[in-house]
Amino acid sequence: MLRSMYAGISGMKGMQQKLDVIGNNIANVNTSGYKKGRVTFQDMMSQTVSGAEGPVNDRGGKNPSQVGLGSQLGSIDNIHTQGNRQTTNRPLDLAIEGDGMFAVADSVEAGDNIGDTYYTRSGNFYLDNQGDIVNNNGQYLLGESGSNDGGGDLSKINIPETAKSFSITSNGSVNYIDDNGDNQVAGQVRMAKFANPAGLEKAGSNMFRATNNSGDGIEDLADTEIPGTGGSGQLVSGALEMSNVDLGGEFTEMITAQRGFQANTRIITTSDEILQELVNLKR
Template identity: 25%
Template sequence: MSFTVALTGLNAANENLKVTSHNVANANTTGFKGSRAEFADVFANGGQGLTDRTVGSGVRLASVRQQFDQGSIEFTNKALDVAISGDGFLTFAKGDELVYSRNGALGTDRDGFVTNAQGARLQVFPASADGFDTGQLQDLRVSTADNPPRATQSIEAALNLPAQGDVPVNTPFDPSDASTFSHTTSVTAYDSLGTPRTASLYFTRTATDGEWELRTQLDGQAVGAAQTITFDSSGQIATPAGGQITLPAAPVTGGADDLNLTLDVSNITQFGGGFAVNALRQDGFATGRMTGIEITKEGIVQARFTNGQAEQLGQIALTEFANPEGLSKLGDTAWGESFTSGPAVRGVAGSGNLGTVESGALEASNVDLTKELVNMITAQRSFQANAQMITTSDQVTQTVLNIRR
């Protein structure tokens, strides 16, 4: 019987060495989670003798338990590399199956889909009017198409017109003759095709205190008639009410739609001092080409464009399980849902128990090489000791066989 008991010890030590060698082999595998061999003693039951039931029959491998401790975060400065700081898994679609991983080394395929090294597509919550639709998943796709332009609709002027000043001596108004107006400023606006247009504002003081005439020109062409603006005794805009001036449609060349502009003059003041432009803003922009991808700690993926705009492509879907140690091991640092793990619970980074997303970083293997090498020595000594037990049992048996009557 001692042969059998020692043999179970040899098998257990060998299994321990296999688990340890697997951990050591993956010490540099991104997102890898080390395992631990767990053993249990064996006692005979049923028709065995009393000695077998009290002394025991050896050892067996009870479980190889996955260790989901946090690995160190290593920054790579590659925009599509992501690491999870805290609990949760990245969600991937591999054909019709969803798989889960902590390996966030990502890239794009020929069609622009964001995938891992095995071609599984990263899953995100799609953007919606209210933010993101967390009720459905979709593949994250990065498009190289241009960001479409938007025609200017509003021009906001924040400036000061001097309370003291002379009325222009020459009339009528002529944009090429500075003596026919008091002050001017301009801003670049955009038509529906993204073509830049110069919108110029001309301010002319009238003979009435606190009253000015505002004229607008687009690429040198007048847009409507002069608009009258007045100020109260505190230097704040009095008319038009609300500080909004709606201009008539301005035709443009090149096949673009007419520009329908609204002037926001609510932040124009008439204080003492000189003419000063504090801000001149408009809400249109030209066509933009993508310059890069940005991922926030909440997992929001944004594309940045040369026109200063950012387009939200989706929010990375993280998944957690009641018992992650019960996940099915699929290889390639991926796991699958199982009955033991419990159902998948999805959410966004930073919500509930889910961790945050680190962009431009990867999670290293959580294997502690020093600990594994010590465990290797321990398993080796255990193997040697059990082999010695077999040798000793063999010697005892040989001695019995050599007894002469």
């Protein structure tokens, strides 16, 4: 069979994978904290027709002659660029301006005893009936409770029911006004920072998991940063970071992927016509 036919099949498969990623990006264009994906390709092995030869006597050298056997998926990358900021004027909506991620956990017990930990850029948080700050899945926002002296444990942050009002500053300090009208500190939001954010694994629901290539996840308070320190970004209360998907760029990529798919189908049909001619040689 013709090698071009199999090369065309590999190209069609690659373009389909590219369209799958583009479709997911477009579907999440309004998902807060979403980080877009990108597909890269690499060529497959090449069949050597003739090898390279160095110069000998009065004859010059020759370059190798190779025929490529198609393309394959190189990588599907998560692009962690900053998304646009959308103002909501809701005090529990937090946007990160810079690097870093919020850390949330399914359960939090005393002494840095926390359950499965996830990381997110989506900052739409809420209060549960106990006054704890949670996300829309009921997972606790991790930080330091009480005074911000850095000497405590990683814990959930609680705002008392008696609080008259509360606010969150750009450095993550959660403050509230008590019954006497005095300002009190409920806790300090802490952020996780990774050496390689692109190495994080998507876990659904706007969540990421730490992997062997992203850098270690957080285990205690020492693994976290106060917003605005240690290279982490500052918080903006009353705003959300939206998706970093650029619709114009995605539609352009979609067109090129569609044309690439069509071109590869033409390779297959042309190869089929040649095979048909070979079959018709003997009648």
